[in-house]
Amino acid sequence: MTAPATVSPESSGGRPVWREPSFLRLWSGTTASGLATWALPFVLGLAVLDRALSATGLGVVLAARTAGFLLAVPVAGVLADRYSRRAVVLWAGLAAALATPLIALGLGRSVLLMSAAAAVVGAGQGACRPAFQALTAEVVDAGRRRQANAAITLAVRVTTLVAPAATALLATVLSSRTLVVGTGLLWLVAALLPPPGSKAPAPGRAGTPLLAEFGEGVREARRHPWFLAGLAALAAVVFTGYSATAVALPLVGRDRYGTEAVLAGALTAYTAGALAGAALMARRQPRAQGWTALAGLALYGFAPLSLLLPVHPAVVFAAYAIAGLGIELFNVPWFTATQREVEPRLLARVSSLDFLVSYGLAPLGLAFLAPAVDAFGWRPVLAVCALVCFSAPAAAALVPTSRHFSRGERS
Structure with missing residues (x-):
C-alpha cells in the first residue's frame, strides 16, 4: 500500500528543531498543558478514595470539563485566526489557571462550584488546542514541522505515563486540594511560556458572527x-x-x-x-x-x-x-x-x-x-x-x- 520509508532531508540536515529556544518554549508549554489535563482526573479520583468527593460528583465534574472543552474549541478556532494565536494561548491558559483553585475550594463542599470551575478549565483546554496547532506553524519552519509535531506528540504520550505516576507519588505527601492547585500552576506555565508567533493573523471582518467565520473554516x-x-x-x-x-x-x-x-x-x-x-x-x-x-x-x-x-x-x-x-x-x-x-x-x-x-x-x-x-x-x-x-x-x-x-x- 505504501512505498518504503526514507530518511527525510530535513531530518538529516540542518539544525534539529529541539535545539531552537522558541520551539523548546512552545514544547514546554504544550507539555505543561498536557500534564495539567491528564493529572486532574487522577487527583479527583484520589479525592474519591479519600471520600472528599463522591463517584457521582466526579462524573459530573469531569463531564462539565468535557462540555467546556467542546464548547470552546470552535470559538477558539475563530479567535485564534482573527487575533494573535499567542494571545489566545495566553488567555486560555490564564483562565484555566485561575479557575483551577476554585475546583480545590469546592472539593468536599460544593460539586456545583467544582463543576462550574471545571467547565472553565475545560474551555481553557479546548481553546489552547487549535491555537497551539496554529502557533506551531508560525514558530517552526515548514521543513521541520514533522520533527516538531513528533516531539509534541511524544510529550503527550509521556504525560500519560508521568501524570498518574507523579500524582500518586505526590499524594503521599500532599493533599488532594494542594494537588489540584498544582495543576493550576501547570496551566500558568502553559499560558506564559510559549513564544510569540511570527506574525498576527489579519483580523476578521467587522461584525461577522463567529458562526459565519467558523463556517469559512469548514x-x-x-x-x-x-x-x-x-x-x-x-x-x-x-x-x-x-x-x-x-x-x-x-x-x-x-x-x-x-x-x-x-x-x-x-x-x-x-x-x-x-x-x-x-x-x-x-x-x-x-x-x-x-x-x-x-x-x-x-x-x-x-x-x-x-x-x-x-x-x-x-x-x-x-x-x-x-x-x-x-x-x-x-x-x-x-x-x-x-x-x-x-x-x-x-x-x-x-x-x-x-x-x-x-x-x-x-x-x-x-x-x-x-x-x-x-x-x-x-x-x-x-x-x-x-x-x-x-x-x-x-x-x-x-x-x-x-x-x-x-x-x-x-x-
Whole structure:
C-alpha cells in the first residue's frame, strides 16, 4: 500500500528543531498543558478514595470539563485566526489557571462550584488546542514541522505515563486540594511560556458572527478531500476502537483473564507503542505519507480484534502496542499536512474542526457502546468495532489526494 520509508532531508540536515529556544518554549508549554489535563482526573479520583468527593460528583465534574472543552474549541478556532494565536494561548491558559483553585475550594463542599470551575478549565483546554496547532506553524519552519509535531506528540504520550505516576507519588505527601492547585500552576506555565508567533493573523471582518467565520473554516476543510476523508476515518476509529478499549477491555480482563493486570498491561503497551511511533516519525518520512498514516490508523483494529479472540494476554499486549504505534504513524503526518496544506489564516479554524469531531465523538462512543454490549454482548460489538477500524481508513485511502495528504500531485 505504501512505498518504503526514507530518511527525510530535513531530518538529516540542518539544525534539529529541539535545539531552537522558541520551539523548546512552545514544547514546554504544550507539555505543561498536557500534564495539567491528564493529572486532574487522577487527583479527583484520589479525592474519591479519600471520600472528599463522591463517584457521582466526579462524573459530573469531569463531564462539565468535557462540555467546556467542546464548547470552546470552535470559538477558539475563530479567535485564534482573527487575533494573535499567542494571545489566545495566553488567555486560555490564564483562565484555566485561575479557575483551577476554585475546583480545590469546592472539593468536599460544593460539586456545583467544582463543576462550574471545571467547565472553565475545560474551555481553557479546548481553546489552547487549535491555537497551539496554529502557533506551531508560525514558530517552526515548514521543513521541520514533522520533527516538531513528533516531539509534541511524544510529550503527550509521556504525560500519560508521568501524570498518574507523579500524582500518586505526590499524594503521599500532599493533599488532594494542594494537588489540584498544582495543576493550576501547570496551566500558568502553559499560558506564559510559549513564544510569540511570527506574525498576527489579519483580523476578521467587522461584525461577522463567529458562526459565519467558523463556517469559512469548514469550507476551507471541504477544499481538501484528503482532510475530510481522514477526519471521517479518524472519527470512525475514535467512535468504535477507542470506545471498545474503554468499555470492553476492563470487562474482558475481568471475565476472561480474571485480573485487572490485563487492563494495565494493555494500556501500558499502547503508550509504549505510541512512543515508538512518534520517535520513528521524527526520524523517517514515508514517501506516501497519507497512505502510511491511514494504514497506521487502521492498525487500531487489532485492539478490539485481540479482545474478541481467546488469546494469551501477551497477544492482547502486542495488539495494543501495534495500535499505539499506528496512531502516531497517523497523528504526525496528519498534523504536519494540515499545517502545510490549509490556508494559514484559516488554520486554527480547520484544526478546531478536527478536534471538535475527534474529541466530541469519544464520549458519544462511550455512551453508545455500553448499552450495545448489554444488548448484543461484547463479541458482536467487538467484531463490528474491528471491522470499522480496518475498513474506514481503507475507504479513506481511495479518496483522491489521500496518498500524500496534499491537493498537489507528487511524484
